[in-house]
Amino acid sequence: MMARTTDRQRALRIRRHGRVRKKVSGTPERPRLAVHRSNRHISAQLIDDVGGRTVAAASSVEPELRERLGSAGGGNVSGAEAVGRLLATRAKAVGVTAVVFDRGGFAYHGRVAKLADTARSEGLEF
Numbered sequence: 805m806m807a808r809t810t811d812r813q814r815a816l817r818i819r820r821h822g823r824v825r826k827k828v829s830g831t832p833e834r835p836r837l838a839v840h841r842s843n844r845h846i847s848a849q850l851i852d853d854v855g856g857r858t859v860a861a862a863s864s865v866e867p868e869l870r871e872r873l874g875s876a877g878g879g880n881v882s883g884a885e886a887v888g889r890l891l892a893t894r895a896k897a898v899g900v901t902a903v904v905f906d907r908g909g910f911a912y913h914g915r916v917a918k919l920a921d922t923a924r925s926e927g928l929e930f
Contacts (some may be wrong), residue, residue, distance in 0.1 A: 821909030828906050829853045837891075837903040837930065839919060841910050845878040848891045848919060850900060860898055862891035884915035888922030895928055902929040 830836030835850040847863035864870070864878020864887055873883050895903070903923075910916045924930065 817909040819909070824906060824909065828904050830904060834902045834904055835859050835900060836906045837920075837923065837928070838906045839908050839910065839916055841884075841908070841915055843879060846884050846887050846915055846919060847878075848887055848923075850891070850895055850903060859900060860891060860894040862887045862894060866890075878915075881915055881918045884919040885922045888919040889926055891919075892923045892926030892928050895923075896926075901927065905930045 828836060830851045830853040832852050832855060835852050837848060838851055839846070839848045845864040847861070847865070849861040850859040851857070852859055862869075864873060864883045869883075869886055869890065870877065873886060877883055878887060895901075905920055907916055907920075912920070920930075
């Protein structure tokens, strides 16, 4: 019996993410900017892998962004842009200016790229 397409796609993404995670690790000075994308939302976190804690996070699920984004939620490029801007603001508030980017096995295209570009334009270095 063959696996469903979505199960296979998820398994392949997790394999890609594993390859990326072998090389990318966050430190207190330079945390990992991890991105997760679903069909309806996008979220990002700054993670200190050495200390095992999340330094800052932003998501299109948050009420603050849901009001602004409307019915489209984070499922489009403007949602990703808003999340990137909010994450960069929160990162600066806790004193983080440099990060390493972890695309989470997703292609660096569309919403993932827009989130990264917005965070970069708001002052995060990576």
